């Protein structure tokens with residue numbers, strides 16, 4: 001009985017230690033580099049920190065507010081097609097509010113809280129910016145400007161905004177809504193989840209035979225590429241070079257498309273068409289060569305400045 005009890009306790013202890021995600025507060029590790037720029041050694045940072053300077057038009061601080069914003073993949077789960085999100089998509093504050101943001105990044109990657117459009121005389125590049133590699137927390141303070149304005153807040157790590165990490169912060173009544181805020185405003189380019197692959201191919205007028213041919217071509221190219229890599233490892237000038245493989249794949253795909261184009265056409269028609277293409281190709285090469293010659297001769301005619 002004692003054995004069972006201790007086993008139970010041990011399993012609870014270990015599962016708890018696995019489930020609990022440790023969120024470290026990096027704010028206390030920040031070093032002040034001046035001009036509101038604070039950094040810590042693992043790359044966490046605050047830019048545009050302003051705890052005491054009043055923006056023009058603010059006679060005093062109207063309110064002191066603190067918000068905690070969570071960022072992470074799990075907050076995007078309720079938005080179809082999105083990958084990252086903040087836990088809140090819209091914020092409202094009075095003009096001249098002294099605002100402290102506690103930014104909690106729950107992912108094991110880097111995220112930012114980046115606010116744009118602030119007065120540039122006060123905030124470098126008009127930005128207030130918190131950034132930290134997670135899971136970690138970082139806090140920063142700014143004083144919001146006067147007037148009604150909507151500010152963009154996003155994560156600027158490549159594709160994170162496009163994948164959902166975007167919000168708007170309205171000071172006063174704001175001045176409108178920004179597009180593509182998950183759950184708040186309509187996306188600029190809506191994703192279509194209704195069409196299956198068959199519909200997409202039908203719209204593109206691609207037949208199943210062509211898809212099959214392209215797949216076979218790809219498989220051949222992949223196999224040849226692998227063989228080529230193996231050969232290249234042992235001998236430097238392999239017969240199956242990367243260019244050969246790409247040429248083979250393109251050739252197979254083009255022949256599949258051409259096959260359809262020439263369906264029901266006579267040999268004479270096909271020949272005429274092919275010669276037309278060949279003519280265009282030769283014309284293109286001729287123009288390219290003449291341009292190259294011009295380039296070489298014109299550079300020779302350049303007069304060097306005399307010493």
Ligand SMILES: [Cu+2]
Nearest residue numbers: 111155157160
């Ligand atoms: Cu991010």
